[in-house]
Each structure stands twice: as structure tokens, then as C-alpha cells.
Amino acid sequence: MLFFSLVIAAVCLQRMGELLLAARNARYVRSIGGVEIGAGHYKYIVLFHVLFFASLIAEVASTNPTAVLPAWWAYSFGLFLAAQLLRYWCIRSLGKRWNTRILVIPGEQPIRRGPYRVMRHTNYLVVAVELITLPLTFSAATTAIVFTIFNAWLLLRVRIPLEEKVVYESEK
Numbered sequence: 001m002l003f004f005s006l007v008i009a010a011v012c013l014q015r016m017g018e019l020l021l022a023a024r025n026a027r028y029v030r031s032i033g034g035v036e037i038g039a040g041h042y043k044y045i046v047l048f049h050v051l052f053f054a055s056l057i058a059e060v061a062s063t064n065p066t067a068v069l070p071a072w073w074a075y076s077f078g079l080f081l082a083a084q085l086l087r088y089w090c091i092r093s094l095g096k097r098w099n100t101r102i103l104v105i106p107g108e109q110p111i112r113r114g115p116y117r118v119m120r121h122t123n124y125l126v127v128a129v130e131l132i133t134l135p136l137t138f139s140a141a142t143t144a145i146v147f148t149i150f151n152a153w154l155l156l157r158v159r160i161p162l163e164e165k166v167v168y169e170s171e172k
Helices: 002-031 039-063 073-097 122-137 141-167
Strands: 035-037 102-104
Touching: 002 035, 002 039, 002 073, 002 102, 002 122, 039 122, 039 141, 073 122, 102 141, 122 141
Parallel strands: none
Antiparallel strands: 035 102
16 A cells, blocks of 8 residues: 555656646746637546546555555556656657647747657657556556546547647648
């Protein structure tokens, strides 16, 4: 249970730090003329992530109260850690334009460095990997399945189409 508690605490601290960074970056982008697109659904994205952690904690507490690690834990946790490396590469590559919101600077081209040279929505890959691997590390299969499915819907039906329209439309 100690490992589980430490991991959850570390990831929650990481997320809080990312929200602070996103807020700072948002102030910067807005100060140079950036505008937010899709602000109406942002609260649902935040709620989704809060519910993910609540579900993960509740499932582990109810089905695996001592948080015994499954035989595969090192593989799933290793993939989770690899996703964190990719997350920080995304943040570094986007610099002050990295955000949890969709912020667009009119007339600016999308950034094409780092992982964005090969994949437009790299940070969403990171989130998808996390939603599967973190719960599986602690045998929380229901959380992994439910949140992976909902995340796929959210990304494919809401976020990615919106970003494609507003961020990459100017390239056409």
C-alpha cells in the first residue's frame, strides 16, 4: 500500500504542477493575442481526470486493499514511466505554448519540433497510455477499461476534431 500511496501522491503533485504551468502559459499566450477554443468542455476534462484518480483509489481500496502488485506490474509501470518521459518531451517541445487548454495564437503555425514532428497529438497518446498502465499496475482493470473507453470517445469526438479544425486548419 505504501508504493501505491507514494505513486498516487507523486502523480497528483505532478498534475498540480502541470496545472500551474498551464495557467502561467495561458497567461502568456493570451498576452500575445492567443484565444481559447472549446472552453466549455474543459471543466469536463478536469472532472474526468479527478474521477479517474477517485476511481483508481476506490477500486484499489475495495478490490486490493493491501495493494499487492500483480506479476506484470513492472511492465505496466515501466510503460507509465516511459509515458512521463514523453510527456516532458511534449512540454519542453511546446515551451510556453504547452497547455491543458486549447489556446490558439492567430496567424501562428503549429509547432513541429520534438515528438510533434511525427505525431500531432502526442500528449493525448501519453494520457491514453497512463489511463491503461497506471490502473493495471495496481490490478484496477475496471478503472483502466472504463476510463480508456471514455477517453477515446472524448478525444476522438471532441478534443482532436476541435484541435484539427482550429490549430491545423491554417495549413490547408
